[in-house]
Each structure stands twice: as structure tokens, then as C-alpha cells.
Amino acid sequence: MTRYRAAPAATLRIVLLDVLTLVYHRASGITHVVDSPVPEMIEVLGGVPLTLDETLAALAAVHDLIDPDRNALAARLDELVAAGLVEAV
Amino acid sequence: MRHSTQLRIGPVGFRVGSDWRAPVALLDDLYRDYPPPQDDIPDFNVRLFAARFWRRWLRPSVQIGGDFVIPDAAPLPLAQGLLAAEMAMNLQMALGQRRYLLLHASAVERDGKALLMTGESGAGKSTLAALLMTRGWRLLGDEFVLLDPAAGMVHGFPRLISLKNEAIGVIEREAKGGRWGPLLEGTPKGAIRHLVPDVRSIAAMEQPATPALVLFPSFGFEGAEREVFPSECFVRLTQASTNYVTLGEAGFDALTGLVRGLPARAIDYPDTKTAIATVERLWGELA
Amino acid sequence: MSGALLAQMLRDPASVEALDASGWTGLLAAARAEQLIGTLAWRVEGLAMPEAARRVLEDARATVEQGRLVALWEAEMARRALAPAGMPVVLLKGTAFVAAGLSAGQGRQIGDLDILVPRERIEEAEAALIAAGWEWVKPDPYDDDYYRRWMHELPPLIHRERDRMIDVHHTILPLTARITPDAAALIDSGVALENGLLVLPPEGMVVHAAAHLFADGDLQGGLRNLWDIRCLTDEFGGTEFELKLAACAALHGLTREVERALRLSDHLFGEGADLTLADRLYVRRLLARDGWGRPTRKLTEFAFYLRGHWLRMPPLMLLQHLWTKWRKGYRPAG
Numbered sequence: 001m002t003r004y005r006a007a008p009a010a011t012l013r014i015v016l017l018d019v020l021t022l023v024y025h026r027a028s029g030i031t032h033v034v035d036s037p038v039p040e041m042i043e044v045l046g047g048v049p050l051t052l053d054e055t056l057a058a059l060a061a062v063h064d065l066i067d068p069d070r071n072a073l074a075a076r077l078d079e080l081v082a083a084g085l086v087e088a089v
Numbered sequence: 090m091r092h093s094t095q096l097r098i099g100p101v102g103f104r105v106g107s108d109w110r111a112p113v114a115l116l117d118d119l120y121r122d123y124p125p126p127q128d129d130i131p132d133f134n135v136r137l138f139a140a141r142f143w144r145r146w147l148r149p150s151v152q153i154g155g156d157f158v159i160p161d162a163a164p165l166p167l168a169q170g171l172l173a174a175e176m177a178m179n180l181q182m183a184l185g186q187r188r189y190l191l192l193h194a195s196a197v198e199r200d201g202k203a204l205l206m207t208g209e210s211g212a213g214k215s216t217l218a219a220l221l222m223t224r225g226w227r228l229l230g231d232e233f234v235l236l237d238p239a240a241g242m243v244h245g246f247p248r249l250i251s252l253k254n255e256a257i258g259v260i261e262r263e264a265k266g267g268r269w270g271p272l273l274e275g276t277p278k279g280a281i282r283h284l285v286p287d288v289r290s291i292a293a294m295e296q297p298a299t300p301a302l303v304l305f306p307s308f309g310f311e312g313a314e315r316e317v318f319p320s321e322c323f324v325r326l327t328q329a330s331t332n333y334v335t336l337g338e339a340g341f342d343a344l345t346g347l348v349r350g351l352p353a354r355a356i357d358y359p360d361t362k363t364a365i366a367t368v369e370r371l372w373g374e375l376a
Numbered sequence: 377m378s379g380a381l382l383a384q385m386l387r388d389p390a391s392v393e394a395l396d397a398s399g400w401t402g403l404l405a406a407a408r409a410e411q412l413i414g415t416l417a418w419r420v421e422g423l424a425m426p427e428a429a430r431r432v433l434e435d436a437r438a439t440v441e442q443g444r445l446v447a448l449w450e451a452e453m454a455r456r457a458l459a460p461a462g463m464p465v466v467l468l469k470g471t472a473f474v475a476a477g478l479s480a481g482q483g484r485q486i487g488d489l490d491i492l493v494p495r496e497r498i499e500e501a502e503a504a505l506i507a508a509g510w511e512w513v514k515p516d517p518y519d520d521d522y523y524r525r526w527m528h529e530l531p532p533l534i535h536r537e538r539d540r541m542i543d544v545h546h547t548i549l550p551l552t553a554r555i556t557p558d559a560a561a562l563i564d565s566g567v568a569l570e571n572g573l574l575v576l577p578p579e580g581m582v583v584h585a586a587a588h589l590f591a592d593g594d595l596q597g598g599l600r601n602l603w604d605i606r607c608l609t610d611e612f613g614g615t616e617f618e619l620k621l622a623a624c625a626a627l628h629g630l631t632r633e634v635e636r637a638l639r640l641s642d643h644l645f646g647e648g649a650d651l652t653l654a655d656r657l658y659v660r661r662l663l664a665r666d667g668w669g670r671p672t673r674k675l676t677e678f679a680f681y682l683r684g685h686w687l688r689m690p691p692l693m694l695l696q697h698l699w700t701k702w703r704k705g706y707r708p709a710g
Contacts, residue, residue, distance in 0.1 A: 015345050018318045022323065027445070027449055028446070028449040029337050029445055030538070083537070084456075090668055127426075127427060128400075129397035129398075129428075130428035130429050130432070132431075132432055134669065136670075154670075156669065335439065
């Protein structure tokens with residue numbers, strides 16, 4: 001079962017500007033320009049590695065997700081893995 | 090290299106070598122009031138050379154070389170040698186500048202505060218900067234603005250102002266007593282003429298300024314303006330920077346620091362008279 | 377000649393204190409041209425120099441530091457892409473030096489990521505990298521064909537988002553070369569880093585650098601290669617290392633190349649060496665840079681370019697290859 005974990009918090013500089021959030025990833029030197037739910041996903045995955053369903057549950061519990069769509073979350077996770085902000089372990 | 094010269098623009102020193110005398114003679118003349126590189130050691134080297142030895146004399150054409158190059162750059166005819174030299178120095182800045190965050194913008198200064206203007210080619214940033222210079226603003230630069238990550242100040246890079254096509258006539262009328270380079274026709278961008286920044290701008294070259302207002306001008310539209318929020322400002326400025334990524338975390342800090350306090354407006358303008366009036370008004374309101 | 381000046385300053389950094397403005401200008405231009413300005417910055421740090429020189433070198437150090445970070449990240453992303461396949465992945469060249477914390481990595485400018493994988497797993501590696509966002513640098517079908525059949529690596533891949541290149545090798549010299557190293561033995565000898573990626577043992581790194589320097593190309597970047605070798609032999613040197621190095625070189629049929637590399641390295645950066653006639657020609661070529669950082673001695677350069685190709689391909693193939701290239705208007709970089 002694939003589990004996901006976010007880059008360690010110490011490697012992330014997160015700056016909230018008005019409508020967008022900037023994430024500078026120290027380990028890669030890449031600046032990511034992101035919007036919800038990415039900052040929330042990074043937060044929720046900042047501890048023990050979680051499966052897709054566990055991530056969905058954690059997000060729903062901590063934030064008011066209007067429509068928890070499993071497929072959409074899977075797609076977002078894949079994007080974050082490709083970007084290096086999340087690792088599949 | 091048969092002919093060479095050295096000069097400093099803002100904090101950056103250049104050594105320019107050339108297979109022909111003419112471009113170097115022009116640089117020596119137009120940049121005569123500029124200081125030499127610090128300690129006579131340039132930050133960047135630029136070469137204007139003949140790709141094949143016969144190109145020195147037969148339909149002479151100038152290839153650009155230097156510390157930093159892009160492959161397969163097309164040569165320019167010798168008559169446009171000054172343009173080749175300017176392009177070559179710009180290239181060193183674009184590819185090799187590392188100490189300052191480089192923004193592709195023009196800038197002018199008043200009372201120690203800087204007005205930045207950035208946008209696509211043809212938006213008029215060089216023209217507006219030149220006009221403001223004729224109206225008593227100090228020119229920081231028409232092409233590059235240097236943001237110091239340590240202190241957040243902007244430093245000038247007052248190279249020769251590059252004016253194109255219709256803008257040439259406009260500024261020729263406004264810049265009384267201006268010193269000009271030759272009119273270069275048939276360049277890849279049409280007609281180009283270089284204006285030497287005024288004595289005051291050259292003399293104040295080393296004084297930085299505090300960023301106070303950034304404008305995103307668009308030429309050729311009905312007068313309009315809208316507020317630009319920090320997030321859009323950040324994204325647009327990274328697109329206008331060739332070295333944001335190279336500077337790493339320092340670049341991130343410099344740019345986020347800049348956009349978070351800086352008023353920003355997008356302005357559309359139908360003519361330069363409207364633009365200048367809008368600029369002066371917004372400066373009074375926001376800077 | 378600024379090439380010689382650069383070599384001298386690297387050998388004996390304290391001598392920069394005697395340079396005048398013109399000397400510094402030529403030195404910095406040559407260092408940039410040889411991709412050694414970061415190395416120079418490390419070697420002369422703290423010595424007395426004009427402020428302008430100090431500033432240029434400080435900027436070079438900062439650039440190299442950021443470059444190091446980016447290179448290690450590329451290695452990490454390649455690791456993540458290839459980990460599920462469970463194949464050994466050996467880092468090569470600059471990335472290996474910095475990943476292993478070697479002195480050869482200090483101030484080193486790093487370009488592409490170079491990795492070595494087993495030949496029989498290379499298609500798998502290709503597929504995994506493409507799935508993770510790498511794509512082909514648009515190939516010329518002729519080059520592509522040639523690459524796959526004869527070269528020692530896949531055609532270059534570049535990452536779609538990060539815009540960084542990766543070179544996936546299955547041996548260290550092209551299959552058409554006259555010398556055929558034992559790739560499997562190289563991989564077997566790999567030393568594991570904390571993250572599971574491998575690097576060659578120091579003697580393997582020297583052998584690879586020597587192979588790369590002479591047999592793999594036209595001596596572009598040769599001075600830096602020799603500096604790498606100098607750092608490696610300095611850090612690990614001694615009788616035991618010399619024996620391992622000799623054995624490794626012999627195993628891969630590169631004894632002559634390694635011995636030549638050591639002589640040149642000693643001559644340029646060390647106590648001096650007894651050079652052969654051919655060695656002297658190499659030295660001329662390696663130091664051929666003027667005060668503007670331009671390569672001088674064009675005739676020697678073309679001879680090396682040709683020789684580089686000759687070593688890679690049997691003469692008949694070479695003729696055919698060069699003919700096709702020239703018909704397309706390709707010329708070696710001037």
C-alpha cells in the first residue's frame with residue numbers, strides 16, 4: 001500500500017500572499033506557487049506517512065472539505081510527488 | 090583582441106574586446122563620463138569577433154562572445170557594432186549576474202525612492218523612463234533593475250538608453266542637449282538609437298534607492314488602471330527575472346520582501362502624455 | 377598564457393597575491409572558460425586580493441553552492457524514480473563528488489546528472505524516468521539511431537518541469553571505442569551512500585576520469601578533469617591506493633590512460649613529472665587559453681577533436697558519420 005509523506009517542515013518556507021501561497025523548497029531550490037488544498041495537504045502529511053484514504057480522512061477532519069473527492073486527491077498527490085514536495089514511500 | 094576598453098555601469102564592470110576599432114571607439118565616446126571597473130578588474134568580459142577570419146573585412150559581421158554565451162546567436166553587421174556590444178553586455182547580466190536579483194524593468198528615482206516599470210517588450214518602459222528623466226527624475230536604468238537581497242534597495246544600471254522606432258523621434262524632441270549614438274536601421278527590432286543618460290544620472294550611479302512603487306504599463310489602450318496584488322506582482326516579477334532561480338532562498342526572500350510592502354498598479358495608456366500624468370499622480374498618491 | 381596561469385594558481389594559491397589587475401582579469405576569464413572558477417574561489421579564499429576580485433570569486437562560490445544543491449536534488453529525484461525497480465544506480469562525476477563529500481567536490485561546477493546502471497536494465501530505467509517526467513531532448517533521427525546502437529549512454533533526457541538533463545550510462549566508454557571497460561565490475565564495486573545511491577570507489581573514480589579525459593572526447597574540460605584526479609589522489613593517496621588504482625586500471629584496460637593522467641596531473645598541479653613527447657602535446661592543448669578565456673592553437677584543437685572521434689569509432693564509420701554531419705552543416709565549436 002503506497003504511503004505518502006511531505007518534505008520535512010524544516011525544508012519548506014511557506015509565505016502566504018493574498019490569494020496564493022508560495023512554497024520555497026530548500027532542498028530543491030524550487031519555488032512553488034500553490035493554492036488550497038496544497039498547503040493543507042502538506043500540513044496533514046507532515047507526520048507519519050499516510051495512505052490515500054488516510055490522507056482524505058485527515059483532510060476532512062481538520063478542514064471543511066465541501067466535496068471530498070478521492071480521485072481528485074489522488075491526482076493532486078501525484079502532482080505533488082512529481083514536484084518533489086511529497087514522497088511516495 | 091585587437092581593440093578593447095573597460096567601463097563600469099552601476100556596480101558592474103565590463104571589459105569589451107573587439108576585432109574592429111569602430112565599436113570600441115563608439116563605446117569610449119558615449120561612455121566617456123563613466124568610471125572604469127573597480128580595481129581595473131571587470132566583472133564580465135565581452136568579445137565582438139569575426140566568426141570566420143575573412144568576416145573581418147568582407148561584409149564584416151560581428152559575433153558576440155564573452156564569459157556567458159548563448160549558442161547559435163546570429164551575427165550583426167559591423168554598422169550595428171554598438172548594438173552588438175550592448176546586447177553582449179546585457180547577455181552577461183542576464184546569464185551571469187549573481188549578486189543582485191535582476192529584474193527586467195526600467196526605473197527612475199526621486200527623493201531617494203524608486204519607481205519601477207516592468208512588462209513585455211513594446212510596453213514602453215524604456216521610453217517612459219527616458220521621458221521621466223527629461224522631467225527631472227534620476228534614471229536608474231531602462232532595461233535592468235538590480236535588487237540587493239541583503240538590504241532590499243535597488244541599484245541602478247544606467248547603460249545607454251535603447252529607444253526604438255517611433256520612440257526615437259519622441260525622445261529626440263524631449264531630450265534637449267542629449268548625447269546620442271548613431272541611428273541604426275534594419276536591426277532585428279527595427280530602428281534603434283541609443284541615448285546617453287544625463288550627467289546627473291551618471292554621477293548618482295552608485296546611490297541605491299528604496300523601492301516605492303511598481304507599475305505594469307501597457308501602451309496603446311484607453312487610459313485605465315487597476316491594483317495589482319502581491320501574488321500577481323510576485324509571479325510577474327519572477328517572469329521578469331533571469332536569475333531569480335540562481336539566487337535560491339536569498340532570491341525568494343528578496344522578492345517576497347519586495348512585493349509585500351510595495352504598491353503596484355497596472356496602467357493602460359493611449360499616449361505618453363497621459364502616461365506621464367498618470368505616473369506623477371500615482372506617485373503622489375502611493376509613493 | 378592564462379591557461380598556464382590558472383594551473384599555476386591552483387597549484388600554488390598563495391601566488392595570487394602577486395597578481396596585478398591585468399593578471400587577475402586574465403585569470404578569472406580563463407577560470408570561467410575552464411569551468412574552474414568555483415574551484416579557484418575555494419583555493420584562494422582568505423588570501424589578499426583586490427576587492428573586485430574578491431567579489432567576483434564570492435559570487436562564483438555562491439553560484440557553485442546553489443548549483444550543488446540543485447545537483448543533489450536531481451540525484452534524489454532520479455533515486456525516487458528508479459527506487460521501485462530495485463536496480464543499482466551509480467552516481468558519476470561531479471554529482472558523485474559532492475554526494476560523497478569529497479574534496480574534488482569543493483567548488484565544483486556541476487552540469488548534467490550522470491548515472492551508471494546495468495546494461496540489461498537500461499530500458500527499464502528509461503521507462504521509469506519517462507514516467508517520472510523526463511523526456512527526450514528533441515533528437516535528430518540519425519543521431520538517435522547512432523546513439524542507441526553505439527554510444528555508452530541513452531540519448532539525453534531532460535526533465536519537463538525542472539529543465540535539467542540526465543545522462544544514463546551503461547558503461548563509461550562508447551561501445552565503438554577501442555577500449556572496453558568492464559561495466560559490471562564497476563557497478564559491483566560501487567560504494568553505497570546513506571540514501572542507497574552508489575558511487576564508485578576512489579580508484580574507480582580516477583579510472584573513470586582518466587577514461588573520460590582521453591578516450592571519450594576531444595579534451596574539452598580536460599583541465600578540470602585533471603584537477604578532479606589531483607583531488608582524488610591527494611585525498612586517498614598512498615601506496616595502498618596506488619596498488620588498487622593500478623589493479624583497477626588494468627582490469628578495465630585503461631592502464632596507459634591512467635598513467636598518463638597521473639603524469640599530467642603531477643606536472644600541472646603537483647611536484648612535476650617526466651613527460652613523454654605525447655604528454656607535452658596534451659599539455660599544450662590543455663593550457664591553450666588566452667587572456668580572454670578563448671581557446672588558442674586551433675590546429676591542435678581540431679586534431680584532438682578528430683582523434684576523440686577516431687577513438688570512439690572505427691575509421692570507416694567515422695568517415696560516414698563525419699560526412700553525414702558535414703552535409704548538415706555542423707562544425708566543431710570555435
